[in-house]
Amino acid sequence: MKAHPEPTVALLVLPESTPASIYGLYEVFEAVGHQWESLTGEAAAGGRMRPRIVARDGLPPASSYGLPIMPQEGLGPADIVIIADLAFAAEFDPHGHWPVEMAWLRARYAAGAVICSVCTGTLALAEAGLLDGETATTHWAASDLIAAHYPAIHLAPQRILTASGDGDRILTAGGTSAWADLALYLIARFSSGTEAVRAAKMFLLGDHSDGQLPFAGARKAHKHDDAIVAAAQTWIADNYHSANPVSAMTAHSGLAPRTFLRRFKAATNYTPTEYIQTLRIEEAKQLLETGTLPVETIGLEVGYEDPNFFRRLFKRMTGITPARYRQRFSRISKAATVG
Numbered sequence: 001m002k003a004h005p006e007p008t009v010a011l012l013v014l015p016e017s018t019p020a021s022i023y024g025l026y027e028v029f030e031a032v033g034h035q036w037e038s039l040t041g042e043a044a045a046g047g048r049m050r051p052r053i054v055a056r057d058g059l060p061p062a063s064s065y066g067l068p069i070m071p072q073e074g075l076g077p078a079d080i081v082i083i084a085d086l087a088f089a090a091e092f093d094p095h096g097h098w099p100v101e102m103a104w105l106r107a108r109y110a111a112g113a114v115i116c117s118v119c120t121g122t123l124a125l126a127e128a129g130l131l132d133g134e135t136a137t138t139h140w141a142a143s144d145l146i147a148a149h150y151p152a153i154h155l156a157p158q159r160i161l162t163a164s165g166d167g168d169r170i171l172t173a174g175g176t177s178a179w180a181d182l183a184l185y186l187i188a189r190f191s192s193g194t195e196a197v198r199a200a201k202m203f204l205l206g207d208h209s210d211g212q213l214p215f216a217g218a219r220k221a222h223k224h225d226d227a228i229v230a231a232a233q234t235w236i237a238d239n240y241h242s243a244n245p246v247s248a249m250t251a252h253s254g255l256a257p258r259t260f261l262r263r264f265k266a267a268t269n270y271t272p273t274e275y276i277q278t279l280r281i282e283e284a285k286q287l288l289e290t291g292t293l294p295v296e297t298i299g300l301e302v303g304y305e306d307p308n309f310f311r312r313l314f315k316r317m318t319g320i321t322p323a324r325y326r327q328r329f330s331r332i333s334k335a336a337t338v339g
Contacts, residue, residue, distance in 0.1 A: 006048050007190045010078035010108075013055040013069045014098055014124065015062055016086035021118050021179040022069060025082060026051045028183045028199055032191050036198040041220040046192030054078075056100050075104045078113055080186060085119035085139070085176050094127045094149060102128040109169065116171040116186070118179045125172065126150040134164040136172040161185060180205040184332050193333035197289050200332050207328065213319030214328065218278050224267040228253050232264065233275075240279040241303035246272045280304070281317050288326040289333045295322045 009029050011022050033048035055061055055071035063069065083105075088094075105128040109115050117125045122138035123146055125131050132152040143157040156162060160174045161181050173182040184205060188196035200206055201215040224230070232253045242248060249272060250260045264272050280302040287298045299310030314322050 006050050007079035008077065009049055009051040009080045009082065009186070010054045010075075011051060012075075012081060012083050012101060012105075012124075013053060013061060013071050014083070014086060014101060016088050017061075017063075017069055017083075018085050018087050018176075019067055019069050021084040021176060022053060025084065025118075025179055025183055026053060028180075028203055028205075029187075031202060032187055032195050032199060035202060036195075036217070039202065039220060040217045042217070045194035045198070046187075047190075049187070049190060052078075075101070077111070078108055080114045080116065080190070081105060081108050082116040082118065082182070083121035083124045084117075084179065085121050086123060088120070088123075090145065092145065094123050097127060098124065105130065109165075112169075114169045114171065114186075115165075116173070116182055118173045118182060119176045122146060122172050125170065126153055130165070130170055131172075134170060135162050136164065136170070137162045137174045138172065139175050188333065193290065194286075197329050197332050200329070206332070210320050210324070214325060216318075218282050219269075222267065222269050226263055226267040228255065229264050229267040232260075233268070236276060236279065240276050240283075241301065243303075245276050245303065249276075276303075277313065277317065281314060284310075284314060284322065285318070285325065285329075288322055289329045295326075298322065 009025075011025055013022065029049045029051040033044045033046055036042060037044055052073055053069065053071045054073055054075055056075060058071055058074035060068040060070055102124070105115060105125070109130055115125065115130060119139045120142045122131070122136055123142065125136070126146055126149070131150065135154040135156055137156050137159040138146055140157045143155050146153065147155055157174065160178050162172050164170050171182060171185065173179060184196045184200060187199050201217055204212060204215050232249050235252050236245060236249050239245060239248065250257050253260050255263065261272060264270070264275070268275060270278065283302045284298050287293055287301060293301070295311070296307040299307050304310035304313070311322060314325070318325060320328070
């Protein structure tokens with residue numbers, strides 16, 4: 001399936017919808033393709049996505065959850081549709097519910113859209129008839145109810161995310177917080193793996209056991225009008241992996257070492273050493289996220305001949321080892337390969 005350059009993501013509101021994942025999904029998708037650049041200065045690595053909160057007639061349905069969710073528009077064309085988690089009692093009978101929305105879901109799927117659910121939202125996909133004969137996941141507490149009413153579905157509640165249907169166009173996510181896994185998958189699939197990693201870093205999506213530092217990107221460079229320092233920054237961007245880069249950058253500037261250090265720090269808020277280390281570690285992060293080169297080779301690629309020094313520096317600057325960083329973020333970069 002050829003992805004729309006800026007896919008519309010319709011977040012469907014039903015009377016049973018809960019607000020947290022709808023608004024969380026909206027905020028994450030809205031940031032794709034531009035917000036990282038405003039934070040770090042790095043150019044976008046993929047296209048934007050266009051989230052919209054939608055409901056029948058464009059009006060907020062009567063909410064059984066007690067908090068109305070305000071839609072932005074009615075039911076119309078969409079490249080991606082997501083039904084977030086629903087709140088209902090254990091004896092809830094879904095048959096015959098939401099006929100207008102279910103017809104719209106079937107029409108969107110027939111038109112080539114990707115149809116998704118989060119947590120108990122799988123119940124709506126089941127009622128639409130889209131999951132018959134397919135594998136799907138849901139919240140473990142809803143699996144018995146769904147199995148009882150829709151026995152043709154192959155439920156796999158032990159899984160966090162499943163992709164099934166024609167062209168993997170039906171996606172189901174397990175528990176309520178699995179909306180984050182679904183979001184990263186869709187960003188990797190419709191924008192880029194790099195944008196998915198950036199979203200994980202901006203919103204701290206994933207394992208928090210190592211603290212916030214592994215998610216941090218480089219600080220956005222200060223704007224300044226020092227032409228000599230700007231020329232040095234341009235030069236080092238292509239030469240940071242070379243031997244003795246601080247001395248070489250200083251020589252390239254034509255200034256005395258102490259003068260260059262003072263002006264560089266004043267202009268960038270980094271010392272030359274800090275600046276080069278940041279460039280090197282950010283490049284190492286990219287290589288760890290997207291490739292399979294050994295850690296020692298990556299250290300050499302970015303300018304560190306001593307692998308132990310590279311590992312220590314990497315951990316000091318990111319809070320985790322290079323191997324742990326790869327384990328955490330390479331999976332997100334390759335999220336669209338889930339089966």
